[in-house]
Amino acid sequence: MGHGGVSGPQRIVCLTEEPTEVLYALGEQHRIVGISGFTVRPSIARREKPKVSAFTSAKIGEILKLQPDFVVGFSDIQADIAAELIRQGVEVWISNHRSVDGILDYIRRLGALVGAGEKANVYADGLQRGLREIGQASAQLPRRPRVYFEEWDEPPISGIRWVAELVRIAGGDDVFPELAAESLAKHRILADANEVVRRAPDIILGSWCGKKFRPDKVAARPGWEVIPAVRDGELHEIKSPLILQPGPAALTDGVREMARIIQAWSAKQGDR
Template sequence: MVNASRIVSFLPSATEMVCALGLGDRLLGVTHECDYPPEIAGKTVVVRNVLPIETMSQPEIDSAVTQRLRDGLSLYRVDETLMREIAPDLILTQELCQVCAPSGNEVSQLLKVLPSQPQILWLTPKSLEQIFDNLRDLGEATGRSHIAENLIAEGRARLEKIEAAARAAPSRPRVFCMEWMDPVYCCGHWVPEMVRIAGGIDGLGREGTDSVRIPWQDVLQWKPEVLIVMPCGFGLEKAADQARMLASYPGWADLPAVGDGRVYAVDANAYFARPGPRVVEGTELLAHLLHPGLFEWKGPPGAFRKLG
C-alpha cells in the first residue's frame, strides 16, 4: 500500500515520525501519551492506559505492570468504537515492549471488529539504525520515501559529527543511564549506543536488547562518573521529582558522579524512551552532559536538570 490516508498511531514515536514526514493531516487516531509535536493536540485518542499510573508510585507501577503481564492481561485499552468509525487503512504499532504500547494480542482482537482490514506496520527497533529503517518503512507506506531518506541522511550526519568530535575527548567517562529507580533498571536497546556515540561507556546497559532490573550493588561497583536519570515514560519534572529518593540509597554519596556533581535528570519521553526522530537530539544532549567542554546544548532548556 502506498499513500495510506487514514492513519492511526499506537505509538508516540510513530506519531512523531508521521508528523516529521508532513502527514499530520492524515493522522486520525493517537494514544493518550502522544504529546509531540504540538500540531497533534486535539487528535482523537483511541488508546488509553488501563492502570492509573499518574497516581501510582514507582514500586506500585512496577508491581502492577509485572502482575498484569504475568496474568496475560494488557496494559492498554483500545477504543473499538472509535476505531470502527475511523476505519484506518494503516495502523502503526509495535512488538518491542508490552509496557510501551498495544502489541500483538490487542491488534489481533481489533482486526476482528474493523470494517476493512488495514495494513499493519510493526515498528520494533532495537538500535538507532533500526529506528531509521522504521522511518523508511513508514515513508514507503505513505508515499513519502524521499522525505524519509532526507531525514535519515540528516540524522546519520548529525550522529557521525557527534562521534567524530567525541574522539577528541581526553577520556570516555563511565556512565549509568537509569531507566527506573525503584526497583533499579539499567538502560537497553538504542540508549547504550547513544552513550557510546556521545563519548561514554555504560557498562551496565544492554545494547540491542531489553532494559532489565539490576541490583543496586552493580551500580556501586560500576562507580559511574556521570549518572543520568531517565525513567521510561517520564518527562523532566517527574523524573527530577522521583530522583530525590536516590539520596537514601546506601552508598549513594560515595559514587563519583555524586561527588563531582554530575547527576542529571532528563526528559526521557522527548529524547530517549521513544524510538523516533528525537533520539538524534538525545545523543547530542548526552554528548553535552558527558563532555560539556566539547559540546554545546542548543536544544530546549527543559531537556535536563542537574541534581544535587
C-alpha cells in the same frame, strides 16, 4: 507515485508517538486520524488529532469509528491491541526496532509505506549526518565518562539498546552493555543495585518512564555515596519523551542533551 499524492494509507492511527513524529516530519500528517495519548512531539499533534490509545491499552471502539486503513504501533507490549484490531479486519504494523540503525530503518520503511519513501530517505540521511557530527565531536574528548542510565527506579532498570548506543555516540560508555542487548525491560532489571556502586559511573542519567527523575532519592540509596557521579553531583534527568521512544526525538534532542552533559563533565575534569 499516484496522481495527486493519493497513494498509500489515508487514515492512519498511531499507537505510539514515534510514527506521529515521523509522519509530521515528512509532511504527511494529513494521513493521521488518531494518536497515542502520550504523544508530546510534535506538540501540534496533541491539539489537532484525537487521542485513542495509551501504551498497553486502546479504545478499540473509538479506533474503529475512525475507520483506519492502517494502524502503526511498537513492540510486544502492544500485541493485545494489535490482535484485537487484526480480528476486526484492520491492517496493523507493529515494529520492533531496538537500535539506532533500527530507528533509521524504521523511518525509511514508514515513509515508503505511505508513498513518501524519497522524503523519508532524505530525512533519515540528515539524522544520520547529525549523529556522525556528534560522534566526531565526542571523539575529541580527553576521557570518556562511564555512564549509568536508569529508565525506572523501583526496581532499577538500565537503558535499552538504542539508549546505550546514543550514550556511546555522545562520548560516554554505558556501564551495563550486557543488559542493553536485552530487548525486554524485565531482563534489564538490576538483580543487585550494588552492582552500580561496583561499576562506578562518572555520570548517572535518569529517565523514569513518565515520572520525574529524583536525583536526591538516587543519591540517598544505601552505599551509593561512594559512586563518582553521586560524589560529584553528576545526576541528570533526560525527559523520557526525548530518549525512551525509538523515533526521531532520541536521535536529535535526546542524544544532544546527553552530549551536552558529557561535554560539561569533560570540561570540569581539567579542574581536578
